[in-house]
Amino acid sequence: MIIEMLETPLMQRALLAAVLVGITAPAVGIYLVQRRQALMGDGIGHVAMTGVGLGFLLSTNPVWMAALVSIAGAVAMELIRSYGRLRGDMALAMLFYGGMAGGVMLMHLAPNGSNSNLTSYLFGSLATVSDADVTAICLLAGFVMLVTIGLRRHLFAVSQDEEFARVTGLPVRALNLLIAVTAAVTVTVAMRVVGLLLVSALMVVPVAAAQQITRSFKVTFVLAVAIGTVVTLAGTAASYQYEVPPGATIVLLAIAAFFVLTALAAPLAKRRARALSAAEDGVAAGCSVEAGSLPDARHATNGVKV
Template sequence: MDILDYAFMQRALLAAVLVGVIAPAVGIYLVQRRQALMGDGIGHVAMTGVGLGFLLNTSPVWMATAVSVLGAVLMELIRWYGRTRGDIALAMLFYGGMAGGVMFTSLAGGSTANLTSYLFGSLSTVSESDVTAIFLLAAFVLVVTLGLRRQLFAVSQDEEFARVTGLPVRALNLLTAVTAAVTVTVAMRVVGLLLVSALMVVPVAAAQQLTRSFAATFAVAVAIGVSVTIGGTVTSFYQDVPPGSTIVLLTIGAFIALTALATPLARRRARAQAAAQAAGDPAECAIPATRGPESTVGV
């Protein structure tokens, strides 16, 4: 049985590759900003967009994109001005998004079962219009994350320093939030709204186990993302298991494997550095002890 003989699997694999590329591409900035759970919050808000799509008989992907972008902007505004009550406002936004999705779906004459493919991903329901929307949205995400990588990296590392250098910090923060929202809606057909945050964060965390620079972390994280989305999609087809959960479990497995691989390497590097310090070798003593994109000052 050739998996590519089926048109729905061709669409699913194409969507999986696009999601595997853009989710870590956005996630690396969220990890730097210590907003790893932002994707999860946006996923809750996007449920309202899916429900509105059903109610208004329009594309749930595009409607979810519009609603999640609005939600991401509100999250940034709350972060700026929320002060002590910001966490309560965010909680209301997240839970209101979930409730709105269920309510609008019910008003459209459907049931919560209609939301299942959007919450946890579904291979057979990825249509040609979905692929078109995913491709266009993914192109936008790549243009932002690659074209503005230096500016986004600077803001993610130190907002005050970026502001002093003349960068439009608030505009870049909003753009990051909007890009994350678009990524969530792109990934919901493959991974699902409730699991997409894992694909944005865990590949980056796995890549950090082995890499020291931003560029290397970016490349390895994207490679992991593409590998697990393809692997999870193929496994889902042959084993008849949910694609979203399969992809996330493979991602966590990659993190565990790379952590196990990195631990002895880190110990060996530490011993080499200690020996170099004892021998007075300045070149070896200059080796940084930290890993991941935090240890680099450039892109």
């Protein structure tokens, strides 16, 4: 079955896209989780729908058009977050729902638009991944990994504490916008495999799963990317074998990984606690032995008065 799947051009494109999605989504999602913006990907997915509809209306590649529109929407979200006060949440709501409604309307007006096309972008579809889509996904994924790995120290500092990052001289506003743009590009990368309505889950759930058993940012990053890659490949293969929706399958596998690692978290925490306690006892015993081995002051002078 595996050999047959790998020999199919359709599945070759789908598996390549799945690997790129599995790597990029958690790589960006870890910064969003750190910033407590776990649902930002969902909002960008709504806005990207307008780009998809505009691509069909103008007879251009919907992936590139969705990338442009979602980047503009992500920048608008970040500016609203930075400058918005009382009405900021209402502005974001109008942006999200307006983006989705605009996409549906544009898809309806497009001469080659249809409900099947709309569904494939909302929930993902392996059968519709073309060579042009794979090329666009590869280029966009390269940009995402260049940013998330090359600037990881700066992005982590901004995500952890904006005020501290500002004091250290980092360009906080520019880095915040870069995170938003990278998230928008990631949504575009993932929409052909997972779908616009489910992409946010793949950005967040692998990170949440990794955090159950890790303690450092670096290890969490690596494990989240590994989980994302495994579940996207497994979900894509299951979709081909059992004819189930790829996006839903991938997200359900990611949630299953979360519960498995959550179940393993308690025993691992107890093991760490025992190891730490044993290490502390060993240090204390070593100090006691060392102290007890010191010669008594009365004997150290060999009877010579000091």
